[in-house]
Amino acid sequence: MDVAKAHEAEAHGGTHVVSLPTLALTLAALLVLTWVTYAVTWFDLGALNLFAALAIAGLKATLVALYFMHLRWDRPMNGVILLVSLGLLILFLGFAMVDTETYLPERIPGYAPEIRR
Amino acid sequence: MSTSERTLGIAPAHVPPGNALGKENYLNHDRGLLSWLFTLDHKRIGVLYLVSILTAFLLGGIFALLIRTELLYPGKQLMDADTYNEMFTLHGAIMIFLFIIPGIPAALGNFVLPLMLGAKDVAFPKLNLLSWWLWMTGAFMAVTAILTGGVDTGWTFYTPYSTTTGTNVVMMVAGVFVLGFSSIFTGLNFIVTIHKLRPRGMGWFNMPLMLWGLYATAIIQVLATPVLGITLLLLIMERVMGIGIFDSRLGGDPVLFQHFFWFYSHPAVYIMILPAMGVISELISTFSRKHIFGYKFIAWSSIAIAAFSFLVWGHHMFTSGQSELVTMVFSALTFSVSIPSAVKVFNWLATMYRGRIQLETPMLYALSFLFLFSIGGLTGLFLGALATDIHLHDTYFVVAHFHYVMFGGTVIAFLGALHYWWPKITGRMYAENPGRVACALIFVGFNLTFFTQFIMGAKGMPRRYFDYLPEYHPYHMASSIGSYIMAVGFFLIAGYLAHSLFRGRPAPANPWGSNSLEWRTPSPPPHDNFKETPEAGDPYDYTDLVWDDAIGGYVRRAGAPATP
Amino acid sequence: MTEAVSTGHGERAHPDFLQHHFDTPEQQFTSGKLGMWLFLATEVLLFAGLFCAYAVYRGIHPEIFEYAHRFLDKSLGATNTVILLCSSFTMAWAVRSSQLGKRGLTAALLALTILGGIGFMSIKYVEYHHKWKVGLLWGTHYHPSAEAMEGHGAPEDTAAGVAHQDETDAAESAAAAEPPAAGPQLPDLSGLPAGVEPTNVPHGAVGPEGTIAERPAEVLPVGEEEVKNVHIFFGIYFLMTGLHGIHVLVGMGLIGWVLRRTLRGDFGPEYYTPVDLVGLYWHLVDLIWIFLFPLLYLIH
Numbered sequence: 001m002d003v004a005k006a007h008e009a010e011a012h013g014g015t016h017v018v019s020l021p022t023l024a025l026t027l028a029a030l031l032v033l034t035w036v037t038y039a040v041t042w043f044d045l046g047a048l049n050l051f052a053a054l055a056i057a058g059l060k061a062t063l064v065a066l067y068f069m070h071l072r073w074d075r076p077m078n079g080v081i082l083l084v085s086l087g088l089l090i091l092f093l094g095f096a097m098v099d100t101e102t103y104l105p106e107r108i109p110g111y112a113p114e115i116r117r
Numbered sequence: 118m119s120t121s122e123r124t125l126g127i128a129p130a131h132v133p134p135g136n137a138l139g140k141e142n143y144l145n146h147d148r149g150l151l152s153w154l155f156t157l158d159h160k161r162i163g164v165l166y167l168v169s170i171l172t173a174f175l176l177g178g179i180f181a182l183l184i185r186t187e188l189l190y191p192g193k194q195l196m197d198a199d200t201y202n203e204m205f206t207l208h209g210a211i212m213i214f215l216f217i218i219p220g221i222p223a224a225l226g227n228f229v230l231p232l233m234l235g236a237k238d239v240a241f242p243k244l245n246l247l248s249w250w251l252w253m254t255g256a257f258m259a260v261t262a263i264l265t266g267g268v269d270t271g272w273t274f275y276t277p278y279s280t281t282t283g284t285n286v287v288m289m290v291a292g293v294f295v296l297g298f299s300s301i302f303t304g305l306n307f308i309v310t311i312h313k314l315r316p317r318g319m320g321w322f323n324m325p326l327m328l329w330g331l332y333a334t335a336i337i338q339v340l341a342t343p344v345l346g347i348t349l350l351l352l353i354m355e356r357v358m359g360i361g362i363f364d365s366r367l368g369g370d371p372v373l374f375q376h377f378f379w380f381y382s383h384p385a386v387y388i389m390i391l392p393a394m395g396v397i398s399e400l401i402s403t404f405s406r407k408h409i410f411g412y413k414f415i416a417w418s419s420i421a422i423a424a425f426s427f428l429v430w431g432h433h434m435f436t437s438g439q440s441e442l443v444t445m446v447f448s449a450l451t452f453s454v455s456i457p458s459a460v461k462v463f464n465w466l467a468t469m470y471r472g473r474i475q476l477e478t479p480m481l482y483a484l485s486f487l488f489l490f491s492i493g494g495l496t497g498l499f500l501g502a503l504a505t506d507i508h509l510h511d512t513y514f515v516v517a518h519f520h521y522v523m524f525g526g527t528v529i530a531f532l533g534a535l536h537y538w539w540p541k542i543t544g545r546m547y548a549e550n551p552g553r554v555a556c557a558l559i560f561v562g563f564n565l566t567f568f569t570q571f572i573m574g575a576k577g578m579p580r581r582y583f584d585y586l587p588e589y590h591p592y593h594m595a596s597s598i599g600s601y602i603m604a605v606g607f608f609l610i611a612g613y614l615a616h617s618l619f620r621g622r623p624a625p626a627n628p629w630g631s632n633s634l635e636w637r638t639p640s641p642p643p644h645d646n647f648k649e650t651p652e653a654g655d656p657y658d659y660t661d662l663v664w665d666d667a668i669g670g671y672v673r674r675a676g677a678p679a680t681p
Numbered sequence: 682m683t684e685a686v687s688t689g690h691g692e693r694a695h696p697d698f699l700q701h702h703f704d705t706p707e708q709q710f711t712s713g714k715l716g717m718w719l720f721l722a723t724e725v726l727l728f729a730g731l732f733c734a735y736a737v738y739r740g741i742h743p744e745i746f747e748y749a750h751r752f753l754d755k756s757l758g759a760t761n762t763v764i765l766l767c768s769s770f771t772m773a774w775a776v777r778s779s780q781l782g783k784r785g786l787t788a789a790l791l792a793l794t795i796l797g798g799i800g801f802m803s804i805k806y807v808e809y810h811h812k813w814k815v816g817l818l819w820g821t822h823y824h825p826s827a828e829a830m831e832g833h834g835a836p837e838d839t840a841a842g843v844a845h846q847d848e849t850d851a852a853e854s855a856a857a858a859e860p861p862a863a864g865p866q867l868p869d870l871s872g873l874p875a876g877v878e879p880t881n882v883p884h885g886a887v888g889p890e891g892t893i894a895e896r897p898a899e900v901l902p903v904g905e906e907e908v909k910n911v912h913i914f915f916g917i918y919f920l921m922t923g924l925h926g927i928h929v930l931v932g933m934g935l936i937g938w939v940l941r942r943t944l945r946g947d948f949g950p951e952y953y954t955p956v957d958l959v960g961l962y963w964h965l966v967d968l969i970w971i972f973l974f975p976l977l978y979l980i981h
Contacts, residue, residue, distance in 0.1 A: 064964055
């Protein structure tokens with residue numbers, strides 16, 4: 001155990017050894033949040049349901065990234081890369097959604113001639 | 118000694134000190150075909166890539182000449198309309214996915230990037246080799262697609278046509294999917310290499326601008342290409358399984374495909390041009406014997422172009438049914454890209470101002486680049502403006518515009534870079550005078566080919582048409598003749614470069630007098646790149662480099678310190 | 682190669698695991714990590730396309746998603762979420778024990794992680810198999826059997842479900858689901874002769890091979906008229922979970938490879954990079970599922 005402690009203190013090669021309680025707490029938080037996201041569907045919050053689901057998922061993802069993926073102790077660049085990719089995802093979704101919603105009235109609802117009814 | 122004489126084909130007395138042809142170098146470090154095919158040496162992988170992409174360029178060029186010959190006169194000349202559709206599709210797909218995108222980064226970038234950093238290799242040599250093998254796999258699949266039914270969708274694979282045509286779209290698209298991974302791995306490697314393998318003393322703003330160009334390119338390769346991957350995967354799913362996301366007959370939305378496609382493919386345009394801009398920064402400064410003007414502006418404008426490149430994809434969809442709101446936003450954003458591009462051009466001009474300009478072949482290509490890229494860039498503004506785009510979209514004006522940027526920009530810069538680093542890659546000098554003649558032929562031929570297309574397009578000649586009205590005949594005729602002139606230029610280049618491989622004058626370590634690190638090692642470089650890691654200084658400081666007639670290259674002035 | 686031989690171009694001796702072009706183990710480790718994060722960014726953007734397809738169709742047709750998600754088994758999805766979270770925990774623990782040089786514990790934790798992957802894929806198989814059996818598939822393969830409809834979306838239920846939403850939402854959904862002729866901004870299609878589709882693929886564009894063949898009309902279960910194009914949901918569902926499933930399989934393979942190397946004794950406190958990088962990959966797979974679960978199973 002002494003050897004382990006020494007290694008933890010030294011944080012070899014500039015990396016951090018995450019303590020077991022931290023990992024366990026993260027898992028516990030993730031499981032609780034999973035239950036919350038499940039439970040929130042019992043209530044009708046209108047459009048807020050989607051936002052609640054996404055917010056909880058975002059929180060869970062943040063926990064995974066920070067503790068399981070070591071981003072909290074890692075070089076900032078790695079976190080920046082993740083954030084940039086998420087930023088591009090939002091940009092992509094944003095423009096595509098704004099566009100399709102705007103030209104939606106010009107489309108024929110339910111038009112799908114190959115689908116036989 | 119006899120071995121070196123035989124391999125060199127000249128008397129040893131003529132070999133300058135910086136030449137390593139007879140000594141240990143990366144070319145003779147290992148022998149045999151397998152030592153090439155499974156090499157982990159970035160220089161050899163660069164050469165593998167160079168040979169591969171030039172083969173693809175030849176193939177794409179033959180398709181281009183067939184297209185131009187078909188259009189020499191109205192009506193059918195060589196092929197029927199369906200074959201013509203396949204021809205322009207294959208020309209576009211091969212030139213873009215197999216040649217231009219890997220052209221400068223994967224071939225020349227692979228060779229020079231670690232050398233410019235004073236490093237022994239890229240960060241992940243095995244990934245680098247995998248990238249080339251993926252390229253070969255993708256190329257093989259593309260050729261298979263050509264041989265088994267061809268593809269006639271245009272290189273953009275637009276739905277709904279690509280989901281309904283009977284040609285072998287799936288194989289081609291799968292090939293491009295694989296090529297995408299090849300591109301991602303190259304970009305990933307470059308980013309990590311530039312981050313982690315810079316030598317001591319080389320900060321971000323001491324890097325040669327070529328590296329900034331490659332870095333910005335790599336960012337786009339890594340961040341945009343995956344979206345192309347999923348787009349193509351969805352297209353395959355659409356055809357194979359009828360998944361119904363892009364297919365309007367199944368309730369899908371074909372315009373969404375264009376969003377998906379251009380989210381990658383507009384940034385991809387900058388994958389093609391950014392490394393070219395990096396090359397031009399090197400060429401202009403070196404051959405003006407003058408420090409680059411506005412280093413930080415050029416460096417940051419590369420990053421700015423990479424960032425803006427993600428914000429403008431909708432300008433390919435102005436007439437596709439995209440909503441008016443988004444159209445206006447994209448038009449406005451499109452104009453913003455011209456700012457960093459113009460920053461670069463003005464900085465290059467300011468670098469040349471009062472420089473000692475030397476008109477060697479690479480510099481001639483750099484000057485051609487300035488001229489042609491400016492035309493290409495400015496005509497882009499015509500197309501970015503909504504009102505004029507309605508008139509000009511899908512005409513030869515668009516064809517001419519992107520050829521001025523892609524060919525007049527990227528290919529011209531690629532040729533300049535090829536000549537510039539040829540002595541370093543092969544250890545031989547090419548013949549200067551044929552080089553200048555070939556450059557002139559290509560410049561004249563190119564303008565004849567594509568400037569006429571601007572006029573045709575403005576007069577309303579639609580692109581991708583098999584036939585045309587007689588009133589366009591003079592323009593098509595001139596355009597085709599121009600393409601033949603270009604072809605002559607290319608065969609001339611192939612001739613004297615091949616000749617130089619065997620009979621060229623052995624190159625000194627630094628034939629052009631550049632101060633970046635790749636010129637501090639012998640030509641061709643040894644397997645480990647540098648005997649000892651060089652100290653990095655200002656890559657654009659030429660004060661200590663003087664021409665030595667005996668060597669036929671530049672040497673560091675006696676008594677000058679290794680770094681200023 | 683000759684990496685093991687210290688060739689004298691570094692100042693310090695090269696350990697076995699250090700590749701020749703790196704100066705220090707730290708440089709190699711941080712390079713690997715940066716490379717992995719870049720690769721993870723490409724993975725995020727690969728999935729971005731599917732998330733975009735999801736968002737676009739959910740944005741314009743919320744009723745499809747509201748209706749179709751009821752065919753998914755929430756408890757199976759939740760179980761899978763828990764399994765994946767736990768396997769992420771064992772993976773993170775495995776990285777820790779590998780950093781501390783506990784070879785036996787690392788191997789056990791990696792094996793547990795693989796077990797989690799197997800559990801996840803087994804449940805996924807059960808779900809897929811059920812949907813295959815009852816015809817809840819994509820595109821033209823969407824033919825839900827009576828068994829599938831049982832207890833799920835009877836048409837009245839659907840209408841009621843939509844009405845539960847707030848006023849504007851319901852109005853929008855209803856408008857989107859209405860037949861063409863009723864919409865105020867729609868082109869007038871009544872002038873067309875009977876049987877002519879308003880926009881259709883021109884005959885010239887249909888090639889001889891690879892063309893989607895005309896299919897005979899089939900009788901569909903009652904209630905299908907209410908919510909149109911439900912197959913789009915299943916197309917997106919199978920694409921998203923399918924691509925994610927492929928990533929789980931790849932991750933299990935990678936963990937198996939790392940497990941083998943751990944047992945061989947390749948890793949220790951000095952060098953555990955592959956364990957760390959494979960761990961990052963596995964966590965990303967988890968991270969994507971964290972979003973897929975509420976987006977596909979828990980629509981309200």
